[in-house]
Amino acid sequence: MATYELTTPVSEEEIRKLRVNDIVYISGKVFTARDEAHERALNWFESNKQLPIQPKGLAVFHCGPIVRKKGEEWELVAAGPTTSTRMEMFEDKFLEAFQVRVVIGKGGMGARTAAAMKKVGAIYGAFTGGAAVLAANNVRKITDVAWLDLGMPEALWILEVERFGPLIVAIDATGENLFEQVKEGVEQRRQEIYQIAGLSKT
Amino acid sequence: MHATDLEDVIVNLLCLAVTDLPLDVNMALEEALRSESNPTGKNQLQAILENVRLARERSIPMCQDTGIQIFYVSVGSDFPLLGEIPQILTNAVRKGTQSIPLRPNTVNPVLHENPGDNTGINVPWINWKITEGSDLRITAFPKGGGSENVCKLGMLTPGQGLNGMKRFVIDSMIEAGAKPCPPTIVGIGIGGGADICMKLAKEQLLRPVGYRHSNPKIAKMENELIQALNKTGIGPMGLGGDTTVLDVHIGMAMRHPASFPVGLAVQCWAARRASATITRKGKVEYTSHKVK
Numbered sequence: 001m002a003t004y005e006l007t008t009p010v011s012e013e014e015i016r017k018l019r020v021n022d023i024v025y026i027s028g029k030v031f032t033a034r035d036e037a038h039e040r041a042l043n044w045f046e047s048n049k050q051l052p053i054q055p056k057g058l059a060v061f062h063c064g065p066i067v068r069k070k071g072e073e074w075e076l077v078a079a080g081p082t083t084s085t086r087m088e089m090f091e092d093k094f095l096e097a098f099q100v101r102v103v104i105g106k107g108g109m110g111a112r113t114a115a116a117m118k119k120v121g122a123i124y125g126a127f128t129g130g131a132a133v134l135a136a137n138n139v140r141k142i143t144d145v146a147w148l149d150l151g152m153p154e155a156l157w158i159l160e161v162e163r164f165g166p167l168i169v170a171i172d173a174t175g176e177n178l179f180e181q182v183k184e185g186v187e188q189r190r191q192e193i194y195q196i197a198g199l200s201k202t
Numbered sequence: 203m204h205a206t207d208l209e210d211v212i213v214n215l216l217c218l219a220v221t222d223l224p225l226d227v228n229m230a231l232e233e234a235l236r237s238e239s240n241p242t243g244k245n246q247l248q249a250i251l252e253n254v255r256l257a258r259e260r261s262i263p264m265c266q267d268t269g270i271q272i273f274y275v276s277v278g279s280d281f282p283l284l285g286e287i288p289q290i291l292t293n294a295v296r297k298g299t300q301s302i303p304l305r306p307n308t309v310n311p312v313l314h315e316n317p318g319d320n321t322g323i324n325v326p327w328i329n330w331k332i333t334e335g336s337d338l339r340i341t342a343f344p345k346g347g348g349s350e351n352v353c354k355l356g357m358l359t360p361g362q363g364l365n366g367m368k369r370f371v372i373d374s375m376i377e378a379g380a381k382p383c384p385p386t387i388v389g390i391g392i393g394g395g396a397d398i399c400m401k402l403a404k405e406q407l408l409r410p411v412g413y414r415h416s417n418p419k420i421a422k423m424e425n426e427l428i429q430a431l432n433k434t435g436i437g438p439m440g441l442g443g444d445t446t447v448l449d450v451h452i453g454m455a456m457r458h459p460a461s462f463p464v465g466l467a468v469q470c471w472a473a474r475r476a477s478a479t480i481t482r483k484g485k486v487e488y489t490s491h492k493v494k
Contacts, residue, residue: 001241021242066266066305077303078266083348083381107348107380107440128246129348129383129439130265130472131253151316152306166249168242168441178242179380182442186376186434193376197368197430 005163009057010101012121018169020176024125025165026102029143031055032063032157034082036150038090045097052146053158055098059125062087062105063135064153067142074142076159080132081106084124092116108170108179118175125167126178138164203484205290208283208338211478211486212294214493215342216271217302218476220263223254224490226410227387227448227473234385234438234445243443247385250438250471265472268304269344271295271326274408278335282482287338288328295320304344329401336482341408341475341490349386349470352378355400356464360457367392367464368427374466375431375447380440383470385448387411388431391465394455403465406451408475415452424450438471448473 001021006014008028018024031053033041041051065079084105087094091109094100095116103109103122106129117123127135144158170178186193194200223231231254235247257264273291277284296319298304306318308325320326356370371390391402414421427450437443448471457463477490 023245064266064305066263066268066303068303078263078305080266082267083351085381106383126439126441128249128253129380130267130346130470131249132266133256133260133262133264134249134253136262137256166245168245170441178442179440182436182440183379185442186379186436189433189435190376193372193430193433194369196433197372197426199365199368199372 006102008059011057012101015101015121015123016173018123018172020169020172020178020181022169023165024167024169025163026059026167027162027164028160030059030061030104030159030161030164032061032065032159034062034064034154035086036154037147037156038087038094040147040150042090042093042097052156055100057099057101059102059104060094060100061159062103065157067152067157074145076136076139076142078132079135079139080130081127081135083107084109088113095120095122104167108177114171114175114177117171117173121173123169123173124171126170127165127167135164138162203282203480203482205283205286207484208480209290209294209297211480212291212340212342213298213301215340215476215478216294216298216304216344217261218488218491218493219342219344219474220268220302220304221261222258222491223264223473224410224475225492226412228254230411230448231385231471234448238438238443238445240437240443242441243437243445246438246441246443247445263302263304265346266305267346267348268307269346269474270307271320272329272343272345273326274329274341274343274405276331276333276339278333278337280336280482281338291326291328292321295326329405338480339477340480341477343408343475346470346472349382349468352382352468353400353403354466355396356466357396358462358464360459360462363462364423366462368423370464371427371466372430376434378468379436382468383472384436384440385438385445385471387448387469387473388427388450389467389469390450390452391467392452392454392463393457394463395458395461396463398455399463399465400467401465402453402455403467406453407467407469407473409451411449420452420454424452
């Protein structure tokens with residue numbers, strides 16, 4: 001369980017050093033994308049349209065923030081992670097298309113994403129769900145926003161972050177998946193769990 | 203008491219609910235941090251408590267999902283503004299959305315439109331109890347989507363009974379895993395009917411953490427389920443650990459002889475609720491939080 005500091009754009013080599021349960025803090029450029037932004041990004045990729053940012057080596061954050069406009073500037077109020085499993089249907093293609101190195105979210109992702117992370121050289125960093133103030137606290141500023149037509153939560157917010165974390169490496173570039181390990185542990189204990197609740201074995 | 207005074211109290215409650223945890227939940231999280239043996243779980247609980255501290259100090263929402271606006275209203279039939287309460291709550295939600303701020307979270311399920319003010323058809327939702335007297339007791343209960351998405355209805359048979367209920371709860375919470383942002387608070391409603399058990403389940407989330415049911419048989423089941431669910435090892439944020447639930451609360455209603463309905467409601471660690479009692483003359487007492 002080592003602690004690492006990463007600055008975006010992150011190289012593949014740096015990412016491949018990380019292992020499940022390591023703690024990571026990220027500095028540099030991070031962008032938010034939820035369901036609709038993932039879908040649009042992939043559609044644009046297929047039709048050879050340039051994205052509003054250059055995503056290679058960056059971190060994509062599954063997040064629908066609360067923002068407000070102060071004069072000309074956007075102010076980030078709260079920005080915790082959203083449930084990543086909703087993006088499972090897009091993430092493998094997204095990683096391969098854009099070579100994003102870090103996916104930040106909560107709740108974990110599945111086998112398709114883990115396989116793509118192994119192939120591309122990327123990690124999934126779990127940020128504490130709901131910890132929106134802590135997240136916003138590590139965001140220095142909103143540098144830009146694109147796709148605001150998708151609405152505040154779904155837009156692509158481009159953030160400059162400093163020591164953003166702690167992120168727990170929950171999927172590493174060897175394809176290990178901490179959430180799957182936890183689930184396997186639960187299955188091994190299932191009968192014991194029933195017994196504690198006063199239930200007989202099935 | 204004027205409608206605008208009551209509106210201000212409701213805005214205060216919304217602000218308290220989303221920016222600071224009730225005392226009982228805060229204490230339970232601190233206790234969980236002390237007892238957690240998994241380093242990753244400990245790290246997550248530390249991040250949660252640090253986040254709560256920052257939210258409280260700066261008076262900003264502890265989670266970006268500030269929920270769907272639900273109120274529990276227990277009101278004496280002699281309370282002067284009884285008939286105006288729905289409009290006052292709607293006004294307060296609109297005002298709070300701007301001033302706190304709250305994330306605009308109401309989406310028309312058919313037209314996909316978001317009015318941007320957290321109100322709309324049937325929202326805010328009000329759970330009413332009309333009582334004798336003239337006091338208004340009100341709880342603001344902004345409910346987040348992540349934990350709501352794992353709530354469940356089990357229309358069990360009487361033969362499955364209480365053991366079936368326990369199995370249903372354990373299996374559902376294992377399936378939910380990391381999704382509802384554990385450590386969670388679990389509410390269970392038994393009996394009534396499909397709608398009634400769900401309503402009871404959610405109402406259990408209002409009970410302070412650490413308080414057992416007054417019926418010893420129910421209290422025993424609550425304890426068994428707390429221990430069983432914490433044995434899963436799902437842990438804080440599903441990353442592994444000893445703390446998967448902070449509490450389990452069970453409520454009940456009489457059932458039909460042919461039915462054994464079980465409702466399961468789940469609350470994330472950001473267990474947002476804030477309560478106050480308001481007298482007919484407008485004296486306000488906040489009961490869930492310390493208010494300066």
